Amino acid sequence: MGAAPGTAPVLVVEEVRPVAEGVRAVTLRAPDGGALAPWTPGAHMDVELPNRLRRQYSLCGDPADTARYRIAVKHEALSRGASEYVHLFLRPGTALRVSEPRSTFPGRTAPGTLYIAGGIGITAVLAMYLRDVRDGRGPALRYAGRGRAGMPFLDELPGTGDVVVAAADEGRRLDLAALARDAADGTEVVACGPPRMVAAVEETFGAERFGPVHVERFRAEPRSFADDAPFTAECARSGRTVAVPAGETLLDALLREDVAVAAGCREGVCGSCAVTVLDGEPEHRDLLGAPPGRMYPCVSRSTTEKLVLDL
Template sequence: MKLVLDKKEPVADGVVLLTLRDPDDSPLPAWTPGAHVDLVLGDGLVRQYSLCGDPADTSAYQVAVLRAPEGRGGSRHLHDVLAEGQLVEVGDPRNHFELVEARRYLFVAGGIGITPILPMVAWAEAAGRDWRLVYGGRTRSSMAFRTTLEQRANVEIRPQDEYGQLDLEASLGDPAPGTAVYCCGPESLLLAVEQQCAAWPRGALHVERFSPRTVAPPNSAEFEVELARTGAVLRVPSGKSVLDVLEEQRVSVLWSCREGTCGTCETTVLNGTPDHRDSVLTDEEQECGDVMMVCVSRSRSTRLVLDL
């Protein structure tokens, strides 16, 4: 869908908040806390950004974008090129970071990782749930939405230049049954939280990554993919992904990141055992093996049957 950039405003050092609306003021597709959208920026640039506005407001989407000087160009385009009044192609919301039902919530955000956490906090507060947020960043001025959040007693604002690294041992403490932990931020923070939560009940921790996590090398052996809807059998050699082979055969599969972080290419597996390489599915979802991200994941069995 084509949306117009209605407003572009700085909300922290190096961070701009974009407000996108339908040109005809039509309501936008609904979304839930944790959802993200694709922004199609032209010249092959497609980037995913978490929605950080109010899910009840169907008149606009809001995303906050951190300038990444050493990135691949998406943030620079949004900071320096896209102007108010211009149209931008926006994909429908997708959510691989949904809130689960829990008695209490502990949110941990690092830097721009506050964006998917912000509507979660708003939901938990409106629902009367027990919740707490630990929010770290380089400096106070670099922390988007800090002034909105720091007024609340159950929010800890911890800029690194004042407090050092987040004290995750103190923040997470001992495993707390009934508590869901949600974390988003740089990879160093995610790894530290994962380590700290190793003794927590299985499924208590939920993370969202901006870049692919480091995983062991995939099974490089070639395998076959059977397309259940047509009966076609395709060979996937060691040097190509399932997505590469599907595209060569003109099999239509939606994709965006090609690095296993956005979830766009999620495909149902009807038979066989995927070798998961993505950074989207939880450990439990990967063990179930009924879906896979065809842009990065391969196969542990000689053949996969996909719902294509």
């Protein structure tokens, strides 16, 4: 499977069903019923809807089921068009282009990992938590939401194990400070949910006595950077030189010149547009923490007059 524009595979919607108030699960399969590309718990993928909108959704099914992918979509009150389409118009039989599954989470977490999910954020951590339960790694899950009726997949959580559901309409709220006090030294944390919750998790568990904190965001938080400066992107493999003016992203400049780059969130949170930098110094503006030699052109720019990219 590949994610390059125009070459992404087409899958077919097998089922759309409600799994909580305002949340629908969508099951996808190959048109011929064949095996899909494997994925690891915590992975997500781009989905291009028939209204031309592209969004990232976490895979929240069973990785052992090679015939199906499952995602879940919350109907956002201020929908930008994607969740509204899924809830009002998406039907079985609809063909959708998707990307190859990818993940910003580690392939394996430590025994005793603490999983924290807020609302629809359960979709990002569910498969990881269930894997750790099956493997006997003693994970803990704290799942918060406004009310049980709007919290998907409660019925898929194991009846035994360290699970706490904090539904606000029942008078239960997530107490991160208490969680941190009770957590063992070296505890690793995996979290996904609303921006304020994720930021609070990072602050609360950022102390040196804890292990790594892995988070996934659905949207980037507003941040400030220096004014954009123009620069040039040289594409080493194609030989093209692309001018990137102030006010235009590197990604948009590349696409304008027909340089094929995958495009996902366009907010620096999904990682789909990663490119390799051969020379020059990127100005990283993403929230993922680009690895050495890589950058995300949807938001990041350059501190040098020229970047040389492996494109």
